[in-house]
Amino acid sequence: MSEAKSTVPGRNAPVAAIDLGATSGRVMLGELVDGKVVLTQVHRFANGAVPLSSFEATAAPDALAWDLDELWTQIRHGLALAFAQRPDIASIGVDSWAVDYALLKDGQRLGQVRHYRDPRNERAVAQLEKTFPRSELFGRNGLQFLPFNTIYQLEAERGDTRLALADTLLLVPDYINWLLTGVKGAERTNASTTGLLDVNTGTWDAQLAKHLGVDHILPQVLGPGVTVGTLLPELAAQLGAAGNVAVIAVASHDTASAVVAAPLASAHAAYVSCGTWGLVGVELPAPVLTQAARAAGFTNEMGLDSTVRLLKNVTGTWLLSESIRYWNLHSAPGDTVSLEELLPVVEALDAPNVLIDPAQERFMAPGDIPERIVAAVMEAGGARPTSREQILRIILDSLASSFAFEAFAAGAQGGFKPETIHMVGGGSQSALLCQLTADRSGVPVVAGPVECTALGNVLVQLRTLSGESWSLADMRTLVRDSVAMEHYVPRGVSAAISGN
Template identity: 75%
Template sequence: MDSKNSHSTQQAGPLVFDVPQPDDLDEIFGIASGAHPLSDFEEDAAPEALAWDLDELWAKIRHGLGLAFARRPDIASIGVDSWAVDYALLREGHRLGQVRHYRDPRNERAVEHLELTFARSELFSRNGLQFLPFNTIYQLEAERADGRLARADTLLLVPDYINWLLTGVLGAERTNASTTGLLDARTGAWDPELANHLGVAGTLPQLVEPGSTVGTLRPELAAEFGAPGSVDVIAVASHDTASAVAAAPLTTGHSAYVSCGTWGLVGVELPAPVLTEDARLGGFTNEIGLDSTVRLLKNVTGTWLLSESIRYWNQNAAPDGQITLESLLPAAAALESPGILIDPAAERFLAPGDVPGRICAAVLEAGGTEPESREQVLRIILESLAASFAAQAFSAAGLGGFTPDAIHLVGGGSQSELLCQLTADKSGVEVVAGPVECTALGNVLVQLRAHGGEDWDMGRMRQLVRNSVQLQYFAPRGAGPIA
């Protein structure tokens, strides 16, 4: 399962399977899911509490797998990737309640409590992660106030939970484990002091390397899906960004990348973590990638501002009919560059709702003129995203000791020629756009490598992507690089 992050309307992407070449990749079934009030499931839940409906998601995964096996009975393996940080708690093989959503406001309240014991600077020196209030460690600090954490005997991140449902085998795939804050950035092992403090020392499974076989599909599921023989479940790089970067067609060690969906993950690939104070103050994170690489990146806002603005306009503009991003972009592209940009990562833009109104307010507060049209709002968003991507790509590369020679923009955002061109203009370096389904390709390529019996390094995987996918190139228009 390849899942793309979203906010109020999480869109899970295609179920993907081991196939011979990336250009043979077919989307079988798309899964839409999103945040639900916890009160939908628990009568006494706080009204603001949020959760995922994992039971519905699992039912849809099973449906999609049935469709996939009906089309290709010879499927050899399944790989699961998803968003990071969220987890299921189990006791004796049964899930304890719902999987809470990373946007649950309880996480914000837990930050101060955890940092009474572990200062933010100490946490970074341990786990190398950018401070984000929804990191798993803050969720677990909030969880300590509830009774279910004390009752749990197993904690599984979302893709590991799906793997367990598929196979009955417990494990914690390393790339996703590195997003929790519980992994020691220097040793690559669970941090015992943090785990003990948070009460999960006995619940964390053994770490699993991407590319290893988790187990085989449960017989009852194989019968349900119509699988004729043994089907492996492979531990891919199960954090969706790790899969995306594994397949990003980087040509040199000095290329930066932007994995752009709802979130924008902007960074570089390095052989070792950067745990300096400059990296911490810059808001950068060190996450493990395929083959023990380190993804030094910053988690910034991506296409969320666009999708949430469209959603809000449609919700509140019935007389105008259905509004689409595609219908507004040509006029937005024809506009002059706005004089005032916004900080897309500002806290005021994180929650669902009147994002366009908040953007207008931010422009006015900065001394600009209030946008008069939807197209102007979209142009401000796109210019601001491009400026953010360019600045963070250069910052990440600088922390790695080099200047980027190109920026590879992959994921859904790579479909916007305007966003790609603006990013090239603001960075002063070439932007290479595509592939769109980079996460799915990374998922499949790790499965292919696991079955191939050959020693594929990422260079060979990326060359296969370059040979199989049509990329677009955007040269900068204007003066040199921002550095």
């Protein structure tokens, strides 16, 4: 059951989803039409890291930030276009990437929102862990160690003037909600990525927050499905809204929204949310805080309806896109290639005898990914790949093997073997990747939806507006009724890891 029922009129009216990713953002319309959810993209815009020195002349040359003012301009433009199409929009929901935050003082933002890849964060890890060892932190927050988690960012900022002045800390989607409504809050699924949320109680960790100097500036935690407020009247007039528009706290961590729309048909299913990064995991009723889970690199993040997303961050389609980019960068004019052009030959190749570990540090930075892959294959005793197609086949088989292995590892932490793997997000469009994942895992792969994050955002809004007690199972049935899925059956069992 949703945590709050909306009093907003227009149960069958459309909703607007603001979906902010690390490389792009968009504004989408979503509505129920003949028992199906229909999504329409209204506006798409670029996003990415910006040197902090672009805003602050005295900033370190390697410091990174987000241009939140430009994002806010693009969001308003997208919403204006949406209201021009559908003045009867009943609500707005925001999801975004995790961990980054804005600091406010008297209703004004203090400086820029720093980027999670800012080098200052890694320098703060050892300092925080003098007081809170890594093993203890896992017991408190259930998160895998990542140097860009919010707690390390705050440790890096502790003692700075900005943090000392602040009276409010808002994560990115909560900051956008505040700009829309003037109401402050912290949506739970995104708050669970900070390291500041107690994994057992779902409330702020008072001791850790006090150590970091933020205990007095953290807002109230809100569950997904709560109506934060209504669109500010002056903003509503600027955007062309026809009446009162609710702003609803959706599952505002983008992965949480994606998993809402992952059409898991049973409790023994795994998911892969596949884009530049892959997030592989299972949905559980409670966190797994064992040392085995910590050692394996799993993280516990809150999901809709008090679920826990036990997952692992792995490399996704980055190796493919960066290889194509590198080849094209060093190609003669008119001699560029696309993945789609190469795939027919790639698919016809035999499976490689030697795979790579996509998570190796050597593959993280941009550059000559293809040559790094060649080196890794040869170091493992394989023959030197001699064509672009061979390199791409090695990447695809290696990604599939990684997804299969981590899906079963996550299932094992939950006490079961996955019966199905659901591939959602952009990676679900790759038929070969989906088929190879089925082959490597020995279980069926169900591909789709592609627009899972925006769809999950819309579903939470529609549930809140309807006032109905839709369960997660009900919402996923609606997804299956709304989106065409592709099904991939394992070919043989020689490479399967499922034990079937």
